[in-house]
Amino acid sequence: MASGHAGKTLHRMRRDNAFYLAVAPFLLVFLVFSVFPVIFSLYLGFNRWDGFSDPQWVGFENYARALRDPVFQKAIGNTIFMWFWSTVLTVLLALVIAVLVNDYVAFGKSYFRMVFLLPLLVAPAIAAIVLRMFFSANGGIVNLLSGAMSGTPSYFDWLGSEAWIKPLVVLLVIWRWTGWYIIIFMAALQSIPRDIYEAARMDGVGRWAIFSRITLPLLLPAIAFATITATLGGLQMFDEPYVLTQGMGGTNNSATTLGMYLFATAFTRLNFGLGSAVSWYIFAAVVILTLVYQAGLKRLRGATA
Amino acid sequence: MIGMFRNREKRFNLLITLVLLALSIFFILPLYWTAVFATRTLNEVFQFPPPLWFGDNIVQNYKNIEAVFPPFRPILNSLIVAVPKTLGLVLVSALAGYGLARYTRAPGHKMILVVTFATLFFPPSLALIPFFLQMNALGWLNTYWPLIIPALASGFGVVWMYTYIGSTVPKELYEASEMDGAKGLSTFFFVVLPIIRPGLAALSVWTLISTWNDFQIPLVVLSDGSKFTVPLALTTLSTTHYSDMPAVMLATLMGLVPVFILFGLLSRQFIAGLTAGSVK
Numbered sequence: 001m002a003s004g005h006a007g008k009t010l011h012r013m014r015r016d017n018a019f020y021l022a023v024a025p026f027l028l029v030f031l032v033f034s035v036f037p038v039i040f041s042l043y044l045g046f047n048r049w050d051g052f053s054d055p056q057w058v059g060f061e062n063y064a065r066a067l068r069d070p071v072f073q074k075a076i077g078n079t080i081f082m083w084f085w086s087t088v089l090t091v092l093l094a095l096v097i098a099v100l101v102n103d104y105v106a107f108g109k110s111y112f113r114m115v116f117l118l119p120l121l122v123a124p125a126i127a128a129i130v131l132r133m134f135f136s137a138n139g140g141i142v143n144l145l146s147g148a149m150s151g152t153p154s155y156f157d158w159l160g161s162e163a164w165i166k167p168l169v170v171l172l173v174i175w176r177w178t179g180w181y182i183i184i185f186m187a188a189l190q191s192i193p194r195d196i197y198e199a200a201r202m203d204g205v206g207r208w209a210i211f212s213r214i215t216l217p218l219l220l221p222a223i224a225f226a227t228i229t230a231t232l233g234g235l236q237m238f239d240e241p242y243v244l245t246q247g248m249g250g251t252n253n254s255a256t257t258l259g260m261y262l263f264a265t266a267f268t269r270l271n272f273g274l275g276s277a278v279s280w281y282i283f284a285a286v287v288i289l290t291l292v293y294q295a296g297l298k299r300l301r302g303a304t305a
Numbered sequence: 306m307i308g309m310f311r312n313r314e315k316r317f318n319l320l321i322t323l324v325l326l327a328l329s330i331f332f333i334l335p336l337y338w339t340a341v342f343a344t345r346t347l348n349e350v351f352q353f354p355p356p357l358w359f360g361d362n363i364v365q366n367y368k369n370i371e372a373v374f375p376p377f378r379p380i381l382n383s384l385i386v387a388v389p390k391t392l393g394l395v396l397v398s399a400l401a402g403y404g405l406a407r408y409t410r411a412p413g414h415k416m417i418l419v420v421t422f423a424t425l426f427f428p429p430s431l432a433l434i435p436f437f438l439q440m441n442a443l444g445w446l447n448t449y450w451p452l453i454i455p456a457l458a459s460g461f462g463v464v465w466m467y468t469y470i471g472s473t474v475p476k477e478l479y480e481a482s483e484m485d486g487a488k489g490l491s492t493f494f495f496v497v498l499p500i501i502r503p504g505l506a507a508l509s510v511w512t513l514i515s516t517w518n519d520f521q522i523p524l525v526v527l528s529d530g531s532k533f534t535v536p537l538a539l540t541t542l543s544t545t546h547y548s549d550m551p552a553v554m555l556a557t558l559m560g561l562v563p564v565f566i567l568f569g570l571l572s573r574q575f576i577a578g579l580t581a582g583s584v585k
Contacts, residue, residue, distance in 0.1 A: 016408045022404025033455035104321045107322060
């Protein structure tokens with residue numbers, strides 16, 4: 001019977017041989033350049049290795065060492081700050097803009113549909129260069145403006161300020177990513193049948209009630225998607241803070257993210273084991289937050305259904 | 306009564322539109338100012354009020370950049386990476402997406418599909434360090450291979466093509482093609498590929514633009530300044546020639562132009578690519 005089953009599978013495999021031909025290029029590259037590195041990184045996380053001498057098995061030492069490092073602790077805090085505020089503000093702003101453009105705009109709908117997307121075309125690194133120019137201490141346009149308004153020339157060092165650097169990163173993320181979520185929310189809004197709104201209006205339901213009782217629940221899957229995507233990006237944030245602080249992490253590591261800590265550990269200090277351990281911490285955070293979101297979504301759906 | 310209500314609604318909508326208009330300026334002003342500053346002299350840029358319209362110093366600014374680095378080199382480098390990667394990624398993804406969409410009962414189908422979807426939630430930073438070591442072992446560091454070959458397997462690309470093919474190619478077509486005696490992958494190349502051309506275009510634009518903007522992996526892999534792609538080269542330029550703001554702005558603008566041209570030509574496809582992930 002077992003051999004009969006195997007024979008059937010074999011027969012099917014032969015009949016569908018084109019399937020294996022079709023997925024083979026993808027699978028091959030995927031196994032060699034994605035699966036293998038990930039498995040190797042698991043191994044690396046338990047070793048001390050500088051890339052030259054023999055790797056040395058250290059068990060969980062790398063994981064413990066990272067936790068003891070004050071810079072790593074700071075990076076956790078910074079990452080949480082940037083992830084949280086960039087996700088909340090970007091998704092919220094995009095939601096508001098999408099609903100307003102979709103339902104309330106009096107003219108120029110196609111302009112609004114396009115304009116918020118343009119920053120998305122700009123590489124995060126390039127956007128950071130432009131932001132650096134605008135916020136530079138000497139003759140940056142922001143200082144020029146604030147100087148003109150207060151009457152005394154301003155030379156405030158925004159990028160060197162421990163208090164301002166993180167909000168600047170968040171501002172950069174908002175500027176670049178809001179357009180994407182707007183597009184996603186607009187696509188979701190367009191799939192809501194118009195007669196639901198008409199019916200609600202006929203019954204005299206107010207604007208806010210229409211939004212909170214009809215639009216919002218129907219947008220929930222899109223909001224969840226946007227939040228998860230923003231979280232994936234936020235937890236690994238690298239390009240923006242790296243370029244804004246010219247790779248240094250800002251004054252007193254005030255903008256060092258987990259991604260930057262990983263990068264510096266591996267590629268400047270050549271501590272590949274510790275770096276790999278950090279990458280697994282990031283992975284754990286992504287998994288935990290994704291699960292939390294899914295649980296939250298399920299609960300919300302249950303509440304509205 | 307109803308007329309008054311309508312009027313109030315109209316005024317409300319007008320107000321909303323004006324607020325959005327102001328907000329949209331915040332989104333385009335940095336880009337607009339980059340373009341304006343690129344045409345101004347150093348003195349004009351530091352004036353108050355800042356210039357709001359284009360100047361006539363663009364040629365001098367260009368000469369200033371040219372004196373310190375070849376401005377078209379990074380653009381060429383980015384093209385050398387982005388074009389072959391995009392062609393390969395789209396073909397590999399379309400093939401795998403076709404296989405997954407058509408042969409739903411082939412042994413192993415489900416596992417491959419689940420794994421492919423799961424990759425969407427895998428943080429790329431997990432593979433960064435071993436990836437670097439692997440490229441080192443292969444002798445590929447400081448070449449373009451690491452940016453092209455490993456990128457051919459894209460979970461996003463496969464999921465996107467799988468969804469697209471599943472929704473646009475009718476199953477009957479496969480049966481008809483089989484009746485005609487199509488063998489192996491000939492159905493894919495002669496029947497499916499021509500039908501899914503819009504999907505291929507959307508994935509291509511999306512891949513081209515995101516490759517153009519890639520920063521971290523090129524940063525890890527490339528060390529020779531003459532091989533730098535656009536974001537890397539500009540980051541370096543902006544730190545070494547920080548004081549000449551108009552020149553840096555012009556170089557930045559030049560690095561942005563190819564993407565904006567592409568977007569201008571294929572914005573519809575780009576937007577289709579953006580929403581592909583969210584609509585399931």
